[in-house]
Amino acid sequence: MDAREAAPDGANTGVRPEALVYLNPQGEIVHGNEAFAALTGHAPAALQGQALVQLVDPTDAEAVLPQLQRGLRGESLTCEVRLRTAAGSSERFALTMFPLHPTAEAGTGVLLRPVEATARAAAAVQEREKRLSIIFQTIADVIFVLQVEGPGQYRFQFVNQAFTRVTGLEAAQVVGNTVADVIPEPSLSLVLDHYQQALQTGQPVHWVETSDYPSGRVVGEVSVTPVLDAAGRYSQIVGVVHDVTERQQIEHALRDSSERFRYALKATTxxxxxxxxxxxxxxxxxxxxxxxxxxxxxxxxxxxxxxxxxxxxxxxxxxxxxxxxxxxxxxxxxxxxxxxxxxxxxxxxxxxxxxxxxxxxxxxxxxxxxxxxVSERKEAEQRQQQLAQELFQHNADLQQFTYLVSHNLRAPLANATGFAGLLDRLQPGSAEFGQTLQHLHTSLRRVDEILRDLNTILSVRGRALLTEPEPVPLAEVLREVTDLLAEDLASSGGEIRDELPAGLRVLGRKAYFHSIFYNLLSNAIKYRSAERALLVTVRAEPPAEGWVTIHVADNGAGFDASRARPDAFQLYQRLHAGVPGRGIGLFLVKAHTESMGGRVAVASNVGQGTTFTLQFRSPAA
Amino acid sequence: MTIYLIDDDSLGNYLTEALLRLENFASQICTYESAEDALAALLRAPTPPRVIFLDLNMPVMSGWDFLDALAPHRHRLLGQCQIYILTSSLALSDMEKARTYDLVSGLIHKPIDREEIRAIQAELTLENR
Known part of the structure; x- marks a missing residue:
């Protein structure tokens, strides 16, 4: 083997050697290598001195001859030709002719490549490219290739269909343009930084990028990889963008929704x-x-x-x-x-x-x-119900009150009218005349009394709300009332036994307690039993649950509570026949008690006595 | 002729009695300040009074209570005894209620006057025929 064969044979490199023959200036075969022998079947030694043209299939000879002659004259060219093989068949080869010396004096080298093989290889490459192209074009991810033209200068060389779908930019609008032309700010500065980083490190760079394209806002996971060229420079960048817009929207929606749920949970009590x-x-x-x-x-x-x-x-x-x-x-x-x-x-x-x-x-x-x-709501409901009931009761009370007042006011007025009319028909100066005049006066005094009662009652109702309650020492008030009634007590032979604790105080108004004790005790004296000496006991129960309970019990005549309608405390309710009474005392007891937030009840037995039970709020300790 | 006046107000009784006497209404006028006493007297008497003037608003036994107590003796009284409610009340409800008692011949507002007394007298005369 001579030196000229060494490189093309490439025995040491393992690369399949090309088929080569060398021709002298006359076009005769000087040498053919092993690969030539393998390709054509002709032993090189057998062909030595034979003109190459003689191997050309006769049907091709006329067309090919001028090219071969040009090649022999020193022109570099490639042409296709059918050559006869040793087996007698005719096969098509691509011949590349090149002069061994610029003047062609040293002869011509001919490289033979079987055309079918070349075509097959090309077809394989085409097929591979086609497959790759299908992948590139159908892959959901955006793929682009940038040519690196200088610092900060990148030009789109290739974009796939996904690029168009995602960005809304046609390949024709992009390929051939620079990145600066295609990508808007502020994304541009960001990607330029990342490209720069990829080129400097030689490593892929990844980031998540949000950009506004004609198709809308796009969120993508971008990765760019620098590609080395034959000269060892990073001349290209291959980029892949995975569109996560939808995923991110779903994630956001999910996050918002679970966040809402979490806050809803927190917000609910x-x-x-x-x-x-x-x-x-x-x-x-x-x-x-x-x-x-x-x-x-x-x-x-x-x-x-x-x-x-x-x-x-x-x-x-x-x-x-x-x-x-x-x-x-x-x-x-x-x-x-x-x-x-x-x-x-x-x-x-x-x-x-x-x-x-x-x-x-x-x-x-x-x-x-x-x-x-719902406790609060429930309580409010109950309070409202109670209020409505109280108002209803108040209204009914007022109606009753009006009825009673009109009735009781009218009774003495009717009498007065009657007596006045009677005077007309009597002899002035007669005993009957004098008596009638007397009765007329009495009736008019009764009218006045009723009006005074009315004033008292209205003042209790009206004033109750105006003043703050104060702790009232009950024993002290009871003593004052007892002193006031001393004369009546002495004349009736009665006794009031004060068993109230000395320090007992309840919340209210002193004047009202005075009125309560006065009315209860004067009633006890008025309706005492004729059969025994009057004894009234006033005592208190120890405070319980914020209430002080007071009993005023007598051994008097008593009354039939079932006869008292609606109850003994009704205005102008009189419980005793034969003993004069206006029927206002117990009404005032109740009005005063209730205006201080208290309550009163009565129990009575005819012939045995009466017990009033009053309850008041005890002052906070 | 015997009549009853039932009113806890002694002045009212005095006035009614005086007015009736001026009209020579009855030979005997019995006044009661308690309905219970009047009821006892009525049940004791061999014949009921010809007329009863009855107050409504009285302690212990009211006029209504008195009427209810008479219910068992209704047959003995119907046609024999005219009951007039004599009240100072102007309430309609009392008038309505009075109509439900067939023993009640009428409701008179106090004070009773001459015309009313004469009207009752005329009615009694008619019935006696």
Whole structure:
């Protein structure tokens, strides 16, 4: 082997050697290498001195001859020609002719390549490119190739269809343009930095990028990889963009939605729970501890964490009903209002509503629900109801009051009218005339009395709201009243036994207590029993639950309480025949008591005596 | 002719009695300041009074209570005894209620006057025929 063969043969490199023949200036074969022999089947030695043209298939000779001659004259060219093989067949080869010396005096080198093989290789490459192209064009990710032209200068060489789909930019608008032309700020500065970094490090660079394109806002995970060229320079950048816009939107939506849910949970003051029916455990939301003050040692808790605190009177329609609904019906909703014990022992009114999850067989699996503390609302409702009732009562009282006043005012007025008319028909100066005149005066005095009563009553009703209650020493007031009644007591032979504790004080107005004791005690004297000496006992029970209870008990005539309609405290209600009375004393006792937030009741037995029981708020200790 | 005046107000009784006497209404006028006393007297008497003037608003036994107490003796009284409610009340409800008692012949507002007394007298005369 001579030196000229060494490189093309490339025996040491393992590369398949090209088929070569050398021609002298006359076009005769000087040498053919092994590869030539393998390709054509001709032994090189056998061909030595033979003109190459003689191997050309005769049908090709005329067309090819001029080219071969040009090649022999020193022109570099490639042409296709059919050559006869040793086997006698004719095969097509691509001949590349080149002079061994610029003047062609040294002869010509001819490189032979079988055309079929070349075409096959080309087809394979084409096929591969086609496949790659399909991949490039159909892949969902954006792929682009940039040519690096200098610092900060990058030109689009290739973009795939995904690029157009994602960005809304046609390949024709992009390829051939620089990055600065295509990518808007502020994204441009960002990507230039990243390209620069990739080129400097020679490593792929990844980032997430949000850009506004004609198609809308696009969020992508970008990765760029620098590509080395034959000269060892990074002349290209291959970029891949994975579009995560939709994923990010979903993630955001999910995050927003779960965030909303979390805040909704925080915002609700309800105690949310999740009852695992099979395990019979309750998992509580944070509201439970906050609402009722129970500290949960664990969560989930046994079912009894709830059921044990339901008010005993409500258990049947609450705990039992829930279990029945869950286990023996197919209902999916349950709700109930009941009392629930707080950690401090007070009762909360709870509105509880739950949804039962059932399996395909209809068995209750879980229940999700919420306990709502409606105590305040409930109390407000009750207060309102009470207020309405009080107002109704007040209104009824006022109607009754009006009726009574008009009736009782009219009675003496009717008498006065009658007596005045009678005077007309009597002889002045006669005894009857004098008597009638007397009665006329008396009747008019009665009218005046009633009007005074009216004034007293209205002043009690009106003034009650105006003054702050003060602690009133009851024993002291009782002593004052007893002193006032001393004369009446002495003449009737009665006794008032004061058993009130010396320091006892209740909230109210002193003048009212004065009136209460005065009316009760003067009534006791007025309606005493003829059969025994009067004894009135005034005593107090020890304060209990903020109330002071006082009893005023006498051993007088008593009355039949069933006859007193609607009750003994009604204005102008008179309980005793034969003893004069206006029927205002007990009315005032009640009015004064109630105006101080107290209450009064009476028990009486004819012939045995009467006991009044009064209750007042005791001042805070 | 015997009549009863039942009114806890002694002045009222005095006035009514004086007015009736001026009209020569009855030979015997019995006044009661307690309905219970009047009831006892009525049940004791061999014949009921021809007329009763009855006040409504009285302690212990009211006029209504008195009428209710007479219910068992209704047959003995109907046609024999005219009961007039004599009240200072102007309430319509009292008038309505009075109509439900067939023993009650009428309701008169105090004070009774001459015309009313004469009207009752005329009615009694008619009935006696």
């Amino acid at each position: 309800d105690a949310l729970y999740d009852w695992d029916v099979a395990a019979d455990t309750l998992f509580w939301g944070e509201g439970f501890e906050e609402l009722f003050g129970h500290q949960l040692a664990q969560n989930p808790t046994p079912f009894s964490q709830w059921s044990a605190h339901v008010h005993p009177d409500d258990v049947a329609r609450t705990v039992d009903d829930l279990r029945y609904t869950a286990l023996h019906t197919t209902r999916t909703r349950w709700q109930q209002e009941y009392r629930f014990e707080r950690a401090d022992g007070r009762w909360a009114t709870v509105f509880d509503r739950g949804y039962l999850l059932r399996d395909e067989a209809g068995r209750a699996v879980r229940m999700i629900g919420a306990m709502q503390d």
